[in-house]
Amino acid sequence: MLILYQNQGIDVEFDELALGEATQSLFAKADGVPIHCSVLSDAFSCIDGYLQDNSDLILWLGNSQIHAINQKQESDETATAILHRKFKQSLQYFMAFSQPNASLQEHYILFEYLLERLPVHILVLPIVFDDMRETGIRPELADIFQDSQIASRLSKTNIGRTLLAANGDKDSAGNDMAALNDTVQEQVEKFLNDNLAESSSLWERRPISRGKLFTDLYKFRNWALGINPSSVRRVIPGNYSQNIEAFNAILDTAKTHNVIVLTYIVPLRNDVQPPYNMDEYNTFKAEIASITQSQGVRHVDLENLVPAEYWGVKSSTTADGNNELDFMHFQSSGHQLLAEALYKELISLINEESQK
Amino acid sequence: MIFNSLTYIIFLTIIVLLYWILPYRSRLFLILFVSLAFYGFWRIEFVPVMLLSTIVDYFVSLQIPKAKQKNKKKLLYASLFINFGLLFYFKYLIFFSENAIGLANLLGADLRPLTLNIILPLGISFYTFQTVSYTIDVYREHIKPEKDFILYACYVTFFPQLVAGPILRAAEVTDQLAHRPPFTLDNIALGLRRIIQGLFLKVVLADNIAPLVDAGFAMPVATMSALDVWTLAFLFGFQIYFDFSAYSHIAIGSAKLMGINFPENFDFPYLATSPRDFWRRWHISLSSWIRDYLYLPLAGVKVREHSVHGLSGAVQDNQKTKALFMTWAIMGLWHGANWTFLLWGIYHALVVYIYRLVKPSSHKLNTYISNVGGVIITLPVIMLAWVPFRAESLTATVGMWSKVVNPLAYTSLNMRENVYLVTAIILVGLFAAKWIQSLFKPSNTLTFFGETVAYAVMIPLIIVFLRPIAQFIYFQF
Numbered sequence: 001m002l003i004l005y006q007n008q009g010i011d012v013e014f015d016e017l018a019l020g021e022a023t024q025s026l027f028a029k030a031d032g033v034p035i036h037c038s039v040l041s042d043a044f045s046c047i048d049g050y051l052q053d054n055s056d057l058i059l060w061l062g063n064s065q066i067h068a069i070n071q072k073q074e075s076d077e078t079a080t081a082i083l084h085r086k087f088k089q090s091l092q093y094f095m096a097f098s099q100p101n102a103s104l105q106e107h108y109i110l111f112e113y114l115l116e117r118l119p120v121h122i123l124v125l126p127i128v129f130d131d132m133r134e135t136g137i138r139p140e141l142a143d144i145f146q147d148s149q150i151a152s153r154l155s156k157t158n159i160g161r162t163l164l165a166a167n168g169d170k171d172s173a174g175n176d177m178a179a180l181n182d183t184v185q186e187q188v189e190k191f192l193n194d195n196l197a198e199s200s201s202l203w204e205r206r207p208i209s210r211g212k213l214f215t216d217l218y219k220f221r222n223w224a225l226g227i228n229p230s231s232v233r234r235v236i237p238g239n240y241s242q243n244i245e246a247f248n249a250i251l252d253t254a255k256t257h258n259v260i261v262l263t264y265i266v267p268l269r270n271d272v273q274p275p276y277n278m279d280e281y282n283t284f285k286a287e288i289a290s291i292t293q294s295q296g297v298r299h300v301d302l303e304n305l306v307p308a309e310y311w312g313v314k315s316s317t318t319a320d321g322n323n324e325l326d327f328m329h330f331q332s333s334g335h336q337l338l339a340e341a342l343y344k345e346l347i348s349l350i351n352e353e354s355q356k
Numbered sequence: 357m358i359f360n361s362l363t364y365i366i367f368l369t370i371i372v373l374l375y376w377i378l379p380y381r382s383r384l385f386l387i388l389f390v391s392l393a394f395y396g397f398w399r400i401e402f403v404p405v406m407l408l409s410t411i412v413d414y415f416v417s418l419q420i421p422k423a424k425q426k427n428k429k430k431l432l433y434a435s436l437f438i439n440f441g442l443l444f445y446f447k448y449l450i451f452f453s454e455n456a457i458g459l460a461n462l463l464g465a466d467l468r469p470l471t472l473n474i475i476l477p478l479g480i481s482f483y484t485f486q487t488v489s490y491t492i493d494v495y496r497e498h499i500k501p502e503k504d505f506i507l508y509a510c511y512v513t514f515f516p517q518l519v520a521g522p523i524l525r526a527a528e529v530t531d532q533l534a535h536r537p538p539f540t541l542d543n544i545a546l547g548l549r550r551i552i553q554g555l556f557l558k559v560v561l562a563d564n565i566a567p568l569v570d571a572g573f574a575m576p577v578a579t580m581s582a583l584d585v586w587t588l589a590f591l592f593g594f595q596i597y598f599d600f601s602a603y604s605h606i607a608i609g610s611a612k613l614m615g616i617n618f619p620e621n622f623d624f625p626y627l628a629t630s631p632r633d634f635w636r637r638w639h640i641s642l643s644s645w646i647r648d649y650l651y652l653p654l655a656g657v658k659v660r661e662h663s664v665h666g667l668s669g670a671v672q673d674n675q676k677t678k679a680l681f682m683t684w685a686i687m688g689l690w691h692g693a694n695w696t697f698l699l700w701g702i703y704h705a706l707v708v709y710i711y712r713l714v715k716p717s718s719h720k721l722n723t724y725i726s727n728v729g730g731v732i733i734t735l736p737v738i739m740l741a742w743v744p745f746r747a748e749s750l751t752a753t754v755g756m757w758s759k760v761v762n763p764l765a766y767t768s769l770n771m772r773e774n775v776y777l778v779t780a781i782i783l784v785g786l787f788a789a790k791w792i793q794s795l796f797k798p799s800n801t802l803t804f805f806g807e808t809v810a811y812a813v814m815i816p817l818i819i820v821f822l823r824p825i826a827q828f829i830y831f832q833f
Contacts, residue, residue: 133772135574165574166570179358179360179827180358180824183397183398183399184397184400185363185398185824189363189824192362192363193362196362202819206819206820210820210821213820221774238770240579242575
């Protein structure tokens with residue numbers, strides 16, 4: 001019962017836990033209207049915000065790099081807020097969606113979902129080498145598969161069919177009772193669960209206990225095997241190839257819907273050896289450049305954009321408790337630099353398009 | 357109803373209380389009623405299918421002893437026809453029609469695929485085997501037919517074993533149902549322990565291994581290395597073992613709470629010293645069913661009683677071999693209407709066949725060496741068989757197996773590090789569990805202390821992880 005009691009009265013945001021105490025999430029708002037969202041549960045606030053404005057839409061999909069600030073100060077803002085402000089002056093609307101460790105497979109289905117609801121003019125897509133190791137769709141996005149039109153479009157691509165096969169019968173609400181779909185027991189179980197959760201905070205907080213347990217196991221593993229953010233992580237070929245397929249599918253979908261695309265290699269901490277096998281990293285960059293070139297998509301390499309002093313440290317990911325180098329999230333000044341670089345590229349892209 | 361749910365825990369608590377309160381006749385009615393309710397919680401429309409099978413075998417079995425010899429056989433065939441007819445319709449019609457149409461189209465016909473929407477009733481493979489074995493046992497005069505329909509129906513539908521076994525013989529349970537054993541706290545404690553063990557294996561281990569296995573088998577085969585294939589084969593082997601043995605633990609424990617003993621279904625199968633030994637430890641109730649009602653008759657052996665000693669020497673080798681392959685092909689298809697399951701069955705037949713060939717030479721070895729060597733060879737051979745059991749297609753299976761025999765495919769690890777780590781921990785854990793179990797003797801302080809610690813860890817983990825996120829794998833069979 002210790003695990004259960006240990007979490008009494010503690011509110012744990014697991015995404016935040018993964019970032020560490022030194023790094024904080026900031027989902028930007030403009031005049032109180034959300035312009036940076038994460039998952040489907042909050043997507044409507046961003047979508048509604050745009051629909052009231054209705055100017056040309058620039059959509060930025062990304063991972064935690066675009067919503068997290070290292071060593072955040074009170075007045076700090078993310079690149080999303082800066083870019084939204086800049087584009088507002090030219091009557092354009094800048095909006096972002098990001099999730100921690102988001103893979104290109106997740107970007108693909110989220111892009112399909114947003115295209116259904118928003119007239120996207122430009123898509124900005126960061127390509128993150130770390131996230132090429134990721135696969136699968138998080139439960140918070142799983143409801144997308146319930147949309148028959150999106151499912152039908154996904155079924156036209158190889159990677160879409162793979163994702164449908166793995167997730168087609170899942171939705172976020174039923175995730176905890178997936179085995180009971182459409183049975184009498186589903187209602188009974190839900191009734192029992194809801195009542196128990198109402199009368200017992202221990203029962204209600206079981207997801208937190210599960211998450212805490214996995215986090216502790218993760219830290220223990222890292223401590224026992226000496227794994228830290230500087231440890232070299234190799235490419236996972238299966239996941240990599242599925243993410244490349246998803247990348248191609250995003251570019252194809254964008255072309256079909258006349259969406260202009262800007263892709264970029266994300267900034268990387270360059271004062272220390274990156275936690276990559278450099279041969280694999282260089283091959284990855286070359287492959288992305290080759291795909292974007294063959295698809296006629298604007299692609300920039302922002303690897304060295306953010307200087308060493310704008311990066312920071314993150315809380316320990318092992319049981320030893322020592323701070324560690326953060327290779328993914330930079331400080332507010334880094335966001336400023338990223339916003340300027342993207343703004344420059346986007347303006348150039350918009351001018352180029354307008355001259356066609 | 358799914359065992360790994362709050363609903364089942366509450367359902368079982370109420371049933372057990374009523375069971376010990378009610379008098380004999382009412383108790384049987386209670387078991388029948390709650391067993392049908394248990395089944396109906398999944399899909400009520402399939403209760404009549406199960407009842408049809410139950411009623412047919414009840415009446416056929418009553419008639420068999422009274423009938424003349426030639427009519428006895430006709431009655432038996434009628435029962436087999438109806439039971440296997442239902443099983444064929446629900447489980448195999450789509451598979452056979454798709455393949456027949458595919459074959460016809462290959463030969464030049466232009467047939468459209470049938471659009472059949474048939475849902476497989478839960479547990480049909482299990483209760484069909486149970487009702488069929490009952491009628492065959494009556495036909496063979498191993499048992500007398502049960503005249504009390506309620507008692508007989510309780511045997512077929514008894515909820516703990518209804519959906520995924522153990523596959524019971526009538527002789528094993530009807531007496532226990534008929535004569536309620538006295539209430540003992542030992543039975544309650546033993547039953548609760550088995551249920552806790554089962555829930556732990558299912559909700560803490562099997563359900564948390566599942567995402568790793570799913571992600572692994574979803575990878576393109578071309579990107580897998582031989583070591584990945586081995587790892588996935590082992591990991592799925594562990595998942596299915598935890599999942600299925602969990603069901604058996606909960607089934608045995610639930611019955612025990614009512615004072616009823618079910619036969620054991622698993623006995624550390626991955627520590628088997630030979631393929632034959634594996635099948636004496638894995639899904640024991642199915643293996644013995646297959647042996648008694650399929651293999652021995654196919655091999656031409658007249659079964660006088662439940663066989664425990666295998667085939668007599670009088671049976672010719674070629675008869676044995678033919679029976680072996682036919683039995684395993686059917687066993688494969690029993691698990692699922694797919695070519696991958698057929699391949700799984702044939703693989704096992706081949707493994708047993710090879711074992712028979714090499715077994716005589718193993719007698720020369722020292723027993724210890726033979727046992728240790730047996731485990732080292734048997735374990736990977738058995739694990740590799742899980743590849744077709746889990747893979748999406750024959751193509752994927754062949755692709756994965758071809759990696760294993762390619763020495764050049766052993767140079768990389770292409771999955772997430774956790775997959776290898778978890779597999780290695782479980783492998784070591786299984787051997788350690790057997791070793792620890794051998795240290796504990798009943799009723800000593802060390803055993804008491806060890807069990808207290810184990811349950812103190814398992815119970816909170818079950819509370820934290822209890823979610824019906826996944827059915828038991830064997831539900832699909």
